[in-house]
Amino acid sequence: MMTLYHSPKSRSTRIIALLYELGALDDVSVQIVAIARQDGSGQRDPANPHPEGKVPFLAHDGVTIWESSAIMLYLADLFPKAGLSIPPGHPQRGAYLSWFAWYAGVVEPVMLLEAIGLTHPALASTFRSGTEMRQRLAAGLAEGPYLFGARFTAADLLLHSPYAWFGKAGDPVLDDWVERCMARPGAAFATEFDAGHVLK
Template sequence: MITLYHSPNSRSTRIVALLKELHALDHVRIERVTIPRTDGSGARDPANPHPEGKVPLLDDDGTLVRESSAIVQHLADLFPKSGLAIPHGHRQRGAYLGWLAWYAGVLEPVLIVEAAGLDHPLLRQTFRGGAEARARLASALGDSPFLLGDRFTAADLLLHSPFAWFGKPGVPAIDAWVDRCTARPGAAFAAAFDAAPPAP
């Protein structure tokens, strides 16, 4: 049994979108939980086994997987028929894994630091800045609709998500990519799922 612990309008919303894209909704139970919100609302849910009370968290038959990039990789590999993962042995597997790791290790920290208005030489040396991150994405998307060419992958789903949430950056290549990703069935499904009242 696979369970996704999810709180609407949070980082776990992109995992709900992924489940739709993977055609895995019949195989994964979605458990709604509450989380503490940055505006002071919400609270840690005792039903959520995440050690920090956060989402997303995936329970795959007793094996807990946390952090969005790990969950995305785990699920895309678990449901390969959808074609959202780049499989082992494929020449683009390294690039695919690199994008998933770059999201967690660079892009999200950079965007959070930028949103907080922080700047320090050590931060820039370690993570680079928002301009450099956007330039890297724009370069990858310069001649392709998606990060790995003509094929939409789980990497696109993960990496476009902060721009879909906080707003497009005003870089034409990135803005058009975000539009392509948000036009996918997964994004529409996740938005409707989050807007619907919880099942009784």
Template sequence: MITLYHSPNSRSTRIVALLKDLDALDTVGIEVVTIPRMDGTGARDPRNPHPDGKVPLLDQDGVLVWESSAIVQHLAELFPDAGLSVPAGDPRRGAYLSWLAWYAGVVEPVLTLQALGIDHPGLSRTFRTADHVKARLAAALADRPYLLGEHYTAADLLLHSPYAWFGKPGLPAIDAWVDRCTDRPGARFAAEFDAAHGG
């Protein structure tokens, strides 16, 4: 049995979208839980086994997978027929894994610090800047519709998500990519699911 612990309009919304794009909604159950929100609302849900009370969390037969990049990779590989992962041996595998890790190690902290208005030379030297993130993405998308070429992968789902949340950056290559990603069945389903479950 596989369960996704999800709170509407949170980082786990992109995992709901992924489940739809993987055609995995009949296999993975979604347990809606509460979480403490940045605005002070919400609360930790005792039903949520995440050690920090956060989402997303995936429970597969008692084995917990946490952090979006790990969950995205795990699910995309668990449902390979959808074609959203890049298998071992494929020459695109290195770039695929790098994009997933870059999201967790660079994009998430950089864009979160920017949203909070926190800036320091040590942070930008360590994690780079929001402008650097945009430049890297724009360069990757300059001559292709998706990060790895002609086909959408789970890396696109993960990497576009902060711009779907915070707003597009105003760079044509990135804005068009975000539009393509948010026009997918998974993104539309996740928005409808959240609206129906209190989001």
């Protein structure tokens, strides 16, 4: 049995979209929990087993998986028939895994630093600048329409997600890609799901 601990309109919304794309909604129980949000609303939910009270958090037969990148990799591999994962042994598997690690190690830190207006040469040399990050992502889409050509994968779902939340990147290649990803049925389902599960 699998349980996803989810809070509407949060980082875990992309996991709801992924579950829809995987055809796995009947295989995963979604438990709605509260979280403390950056605007000061919400609070830590004692029903959420995440050690930091965050979402997403996935429990599968006693195994726990946290962080969006890990959860998405785990689920896409677990439901291979959907074709959203690039399997072990495939020539593109290494690149596929690299996009997930790059998202967690570069994209989120860089976007956060830009949002709060924090700059320093050490930060830029460690994480790259926002411009360099967007250029790298656009280069990955050179043979588009997705990161792996015509094939939409969980990597696209993860990497487009911050732009779905915070707005377009201002780069035509990236903006067109974000629109394609947002037009997917999983994105529409996740929006409707969250609207129907808003915590009172």
